[in-house]
Amino acid sequence: MHARWILYLQRFTFVLKHKSGSQNRVADALSRQSTLLLQLNTEITGLQCLKDLYATDKDFMKIWAECLEQPSSGDYAIRHGFLFKMNALCVPESSWRQQLIRELHCGGLAAHVGRDKTIEQLQSRFFWPHLRRDVSKFIERCSVCQSYKGNGQNTGLYMPLPVPTTIWEDLSLDFVLGLPRTKRGNDSIMVVVDRFSKMAHFIACKKTFDALNIARLFFNEIIRLHGIPRSLTSDRDVKFVIFGANFGNASKLTLI
Ligand SMILES: [Zn+2]
Structure with missing residues (x-):
């Protein structure tokens, strides 16, 4: 194959020059x-519908028409029938905008991250005018964020973790997200570590699982084997307050 390419290329006069990735903006x-x-096609069902909205969208119809005439117009370009501003997919005015904000802020295992973080994550992949304003409004109305809003982040003193004295009493819980999806639809791993022995359980789960699903999984995979722990440490704040509520008052479990 290689030899055939060399034969073919010998017909032309050319000089090979390396162009670094940062310079080769077009290919990039x-x-x-x-x-x-x-990536989006696998994550979002019905993404193709967006294509039909550009032509009549008040934010993008003009730039869409220009791009149809001229393949790339300033920062904008049409690719596979979708409109892009640089590397971000343009989202026409529709329920899609709210849906994308919701998904990134509080869908599945998303941890109700703050406004700036949500904006940053959205802007890395999507564009629409007033995206920042829409996210701010959404978070102001998010009941979970409002009810757990403290007096600013990280202003309190760090609480020392209880020192474990025996196995499977003080646990920590975390997630590895965004892995390739398996045949059963799992794309994440729930990692539960016993803080005393450092023994760990790795449990397949889905990014879209909510607190209730996680609590169920925790019951079936951890409590079934080791009983109810004394404490559970996690950094995914709000989700685990809800998660804790699912244990009911009968449990002696403390969430840290
Ligand atoms: Zn929230």
Whole structure:
């Protein structure tokens, strides 16, 4: 194959020059846009519907028409039928915008991260005018965020963790997210570590699981084998307050 290419290329006069990735903006943008589309197609059902909205959308109809005439117009370009601003997918005015904010802020195992973090995560993949304003409004109305809002983040003193004295009494819980999806639809791993022995359980789960699903999984996989622990440490704040509520008052478990 290689030899055939050399024969073919010998017909032309050319000089080979290396162009670094940072200089080769066009190729970089094209590959990034394609990768993003591939990724979104697996994450979002019905993504294709967006294509039909550009032509009549008040925010993008003008730029859409321009791009149809001229393949790339300023920062904008059409790729596989979708409109892009640089590397971000343009989202027409529709329920999609709210849905994307919801998914990133509080869908599945998303941890109700703050406004700036939500904006940053959205902007890395999507664009629409007033995205920041829409996210701010959404978070102001998010009942979970409002009810657990403290007096600013990390202003309190760090609480020392209880020192474990025996096995499977003080546990820590975390997630590895965003793995390739298995045949059963799992794409994340719940990691439960016994803080005394450092023994760990790795349990397959889905990114879309909510607190109730996680609590069930925890019952079936951990409590079934080791009983109810004394404490459970996790950094995913709000989700685990809800998670704790699912244990009911009968449990002696403390969430840290
Ligand atoms: Zn929230």
